[in-house]
Amino acid sequence: MVRVKENFFIYADPRKCLGCKNCELACAIAHADCDLQTAVTKGLQLQPRNLVVQVDDMVMPIQCRQCEDAPCALACPTGAIYQEDGFVKINEGNCIGCKVCTMVCPFGAISITKDINDNSNYRTKKAKARKCDLCFSRIQDNNEVSCACVEACPTKAIMLVDYESYRKKLIEERGKELVRAHTKTKV
């Protein structure tokens, strides 16, 4: 049987997040195929795929967790959202903007937005679902795994997590704690 590796995902440490929103800017730019100055001078309205939210006194960037049993992929009536190569991918061409994915996403990580720069007069608004794709587009371009938000975070609060190594580290830490507790009780 082929063993399936769990998806990578972005995780932010709320103790380190200063809420500067630099990750939002970086994300918007990464998905726009142009640099910040040009985007702003041309008046492009870019869309970040992440969102810095504040809950009580905690600040935390939220984006797609690349769920293994992704409710969005299950609910999508057109099959625009699907699992492939360790990502929950989205084919915006197939998306009809029905918003089911946003309703079922437990994190509120998907938004439906229209490309405002597209000014042509259509019969429909052509809004599409937008979500974090771990900078998949960038990976294809320069053949390196680097997520714009991770690079942009000035406090290194945002990490790209490989689930397997994350879990291994976690087990080791917990194991150490147990061992320590055990040896202490012996003494």
Add this chain to the structure above:
Amino acid sequence: MSKMNKTIDPAVNYLLPLAKKAGLETAWDRYEAMQPQCGFGELGICCRICWKGPCRIDPFGNGPQRGVCGADAHTIVARNLSRMIVAGAAAHSEHGRHVALTLLEVGEGHAPAYQIKDEQKLRDIAEKLNLSPAGKDIKQVAKEVALASLEDFSRQKHSIPCNWAKETMSAERVDKLAKLGVMPHNIDAVITEIMGRTHVGCDADAVNVLLGGLKGALADYTGMYLSTELSDVLFGTPEPVVTAANLGVLKKDAVNIAVHGHNPLLSEIICDVALKMNEEAKKAGAKEGINIVGICCTGNEVMMRRGIPLATNYLSQELAIITGAVDAMVVDVQCIMPAITSLAECFHTQVITTMRENKITGATHIEFHEDSAFDSAKKIVEVAIDAFKRRDNRKVNIPDYKQTAIAGFSAEAIMAALSKVNAKDPLKPLIDNIVNGNIQGIALFAGCNNPQVTQDNNFITIAKELAKNNVLMLATGCGAGAFAKNGLMTQEATEAYAGDSLKAVLTAIGKAAGFNGPLPLVLHMGSCVDNTRAVKVAVAVADNLGVDLDKLPVVASAPEAMAEKAVAIGTWAVALGLPTHIGIVPQIMGSSVVAEFLTEKAKDLLGGYFIVETDPEKAADQLFTAIKERRKGLGI
């Protein structure tokens, strides 16, 4: 960043790998660690003026479009920019005030270390300021000029413009600026006014805030102008001098003292004192005695007045310490990286701060006062000699790179050279050659270094391009440093890079003025506070032709700008009517209103405007296009 070259300076390229090996950190390393830099800051749409903030405007229209108080991106960007301008104005005019106060002390006989070295210039200035100097004692003239200059810091009547602004521009320009309400009446008051009007809840109309910024920039102009001219009175007006530049000017067998910063008041005296203390240095084991070198604009000041070699410019100041051969780095004000003291800890180098208002943790502080300048200077040189005794020669790495540089082209020196061609009307040869197209136009390079671009590269690339197109070039500040270090202030550079007609003109003037060949390709006009020297030449040309500055084929460029002072200089260049290029994207792009005002609307209002272009070759094209446009306007 890692893909970009850090510098084209061979001495820096030699030292950086050594620094890396030794684990020594430089500005380039810190720049890399700072990546990516905050996008909100880059666009200038972050407001930290009050404590309800920080507020940020979403540049893409999804999030907040106004700060807590309701200020939009345009207000925020305009306020931030105007505050930068007046910070620059404050720095320059504090420097100017210091020089003017010293001149007053000299006039009153209280500052024994200083003299009036250029009496004629002092009398000319007094004449310009309408002080009728004829027949008066020179000390009396000094006092009157100092007081008239200080009046530009204290006048309360808004309707009377600053002496130094009004008397140094063409009448038409003064009139235009006065009508716009941007003529400064008092440098200090204008700086205060702009801090006040950009306070929370005040001036919120972006264009009005920008007009305030223009006024601040003209206050900067005033402070700079008087600073340069009065420095010439005290220390002599620069004349062409052949010297050298780059880190190869440090000497293994000498006590190397680097003077760094901007203010000549102390460095001049250190040079005087060091000459007398050569024997003591030799006794301490330095076979060649004391070797003074300059860094940044203090370096430019002593370079053009005394021919003291320039070690390096802003971005590579740390590398001077990394050579292990600098025994003392004496710093005064502005553009001194606080990093130098932690680097100096790894060597025997003594960093010596000298101004009460500019201290750096880890430095030795030897305070400097005009009335006891000799004593401070002596103490400083003693500390340097003492440090030399502790120098570890195994750590010494002096790069074998230096270039000849001809410096010291003050406005007076340029006129003197021209008068060798035509004694009756010195400007005539210059104007004739501009009119007949042998010289297409004049470009003034100013400003800093910035790690966002390869050090010195923008300067050199643009200059070579413009030289080909027969544009006469002037340079100040770290731009002058870049040209000097990289060999463009030589006669050989003229031979190699100048277009045929420019080469012919530079050769004719150079030969007549006794240079045995052409003038250098780029003329060194001084430190960054000295940009007004170029204005002096331009105004003379404009007056001679009977047109305003905004008609002349004269452009300015700060291709590697960094400091608030550079923002102020660039803005007054625009206010005076010059197309002004900047090679770094300014932190204003978050407001279309501000960007459009500075790059387009300013043209209708003032004749001058900003050109933003990060690619040096394209920038050279655009500068030359601006020159051609002006020529067309004049019908030449």
